[in-house]
Amino acid sequence: MTTILYMVIPCYNEELVIDETSKRLKEKYSQLIENEKISPKSRIVYVNDGSKDKTWEKIQEKHHEDSVFSGINLSRNRGHQNALLAGxxxxxxxxxxAISMDADLQDDIDTIDAxxxxFEDEACDIVYGVRDNRDTDTVFKRRTAGAFYKTMELLGSQSIPNHADFRLMSRRALEGLSQFPEENLFLRGLVPxxxxxxxxxxxxRGERFAGESKYPLKRMLSFAVDGITSTSATPMRFILWIGFFFFIFAIIGAIYIVGRHFIGAPDVSGWASTMIAIIGFGGLNLLAVGIIGEYIGKIFIEVKHRxxxxxxxFINQEENKG
Structure with a gap:
C-alpha cells in the first residue's frame, strides 16, 4: 500500500508564486506516483492566511483545474505558524x-524523495529538512541566525539548528502535536x-522565486522573541537573578557606607540614604517582578483559550464527492 502524502503550504499574498509552485509540485507528485512512492490520493493543500491579493482565487483556480490541489481559507490573517497548524x-x-513547506520555492522540492x-524505509515519524549552508544569506542574517540558535540552545530549547518549517510528520506525530494546546505557537520548538x-x-536552500519576503528584519526579531519566550521560562529567571544581584549589591553598598561613617571618611549629606533607597528598592522590585513573572508568563498565554x-x-476532492 503506497503512502498518502499531503503537502501543507501556508500562503500570504503569494499570487505571484502559486502557478510556478503548483507546476513544480505537480511534476514531483506525478513522478512519485509513477514510481509508486505515494498514492494517487495524495494532495497538495494551500492554506490561505487572510491574503490581501488574489492568492485564494489562484488556489481555487488550481483546485478546479486539477483535483490534486486543495485549499483551506482562513477567516482572517492568523500568522504563518497558525496557518501551518491549521493545515x-x-x-x-x-x-x-504530511510535509510542510513555504510557497516561495526556497525549500528544495527534490528533498521530498529523501x-x-x-518515513517508509526507516519508520521515522518526523523528518526535518535542514539547510546544509547559508551561502545565500547576507553576513548579517548568517550571524543573527547563528546567535538565535545558540541562544535557543542556551535557554534549553530543543529546536533544530538551521531548520525552518520544511519537515515531514507522520499521522501519529500529527496526533501528538494536536495534544499541545499552546496559543502562541513556535512549531520549530514544539515539534521536537x-x-x-x-x-x-x-x-x-534557494532564492525566493518571486515576490517579497514575508519576514523583514522587524518581523524576524519579533519571531525570535516569540520563539524564545514560548519555549523557555529562562528569561524570567534572568530577571529574578538580576533583581537578586542588585539586592545583594544594595546590602554591600549599605555596609560600605556605614563603614565609611565609622572610620570618619567625609560624606555627602543625604547621598547615602538616597543611594541605598534607590538601589535597594530597585533590586527588591526586580526580584518581585521576576518571581511573579515566572507564574504570569506561563498563565497569561493560556488563560484566554482563544x-x-x-x-x-476547505476545498478538497474527497469533500466535494461527499
Whole structure:
C-alpha cells in the first residue's frame, strides 16, 4: 500500500508564486506516483492566511483545474505558524504523513524523495529538512541566525539548528502535536517535544522565486522573541537573578557606607540614604517582578483559550464527492 502524502503550504499574498509552485509540485507528485512512492490520493493543500491579493482565487483556480490541489481559507490573517497548524490539523486524518513547506520555492522540492524514504524505509515519524549552508544569506542574517540558535540552545530549547518549517510528520506525530494546546505557537520548538523517531535530511536552500519576503528584519526579531519566550521560562529567571544581584549589591553598598561613617571618611549629606533607597528598592522590585513573572508568563498565554484559527472554507476532492 503506497503512502498518502499531503503537502501543507501556508500562503500570504503569494499570487505571484502559486502557478510556478503548483507546476513544480505537480511534476514531483506525478513522478512519485509513477514510481509508486505515494498514492494517487495524495494532495497538495494551500492554506490561505487572510491574503490581501488574489492568492485564494489562484488556489481555487488550481483546485478546479486539477483535483490534486486543495485549499483551506482562513477567516482572517492568523500568522504563518497558525496557518501551518491549521493545515496540518485539517489533513491529519486524511493522510499517512504530511510535509510542510513555504510557497516561495526556497525549500528544495527534490528533498521530498529523501523524506519519504526516511518515513517508509526507516519508520521515522518526523523528518526535518535542514539547510546544509547559508551561502545565500547576507553576513548579517548568517550571524543573527547563528546567535538565535545558540541562544535557543542556551535557554534549553530543543529546536533544530538551521531548520525552518520544511519537515515531514507522520499521522501519529500529527496526533501528538494536536495534544499541545499552546496559543502562541513556535512549531520549530514544539515539534521536537512530540518525540518519536526522527531523522534529518540536508538540502540547499534557494532564492525566493518571486515576490517579497514575508519576514523583514522587524518581523524576524519579533519571531525570535516569540520563539524564545514560548519555549523557555529562562528569561524570567534572568530577571529574578538580576533583581537578586542588585539586592545583594544594595546590602554591600549599605555596609560600605556605614563603614565609611565609622572610620570618619567625609560624606555627602543625604547621598547615602538616597543611594541605598534607590538601589535597594530597585533590586527588591526586580526580584518581585521576576518571581511573579515566572507564574504570569506561563498563565497569561493560556488563560484566554482563544481559537488559534478559524477555517472559513476547505476545498478538497474527497469533500466535494461527499
Amino acid at each position: 496540518l490539523m485539517t489533513v491529519k486524518e486524511l493522510c499517512d504523513c 523524506m519519504i524514504e526516511k 517535544l512530540v518525540g518519536y523517531k526522527s531523522a534529518v535530511v540536508y538540502y540547499k 481559537p488559534r484559527y478559524i477555517i472559513e472554507e
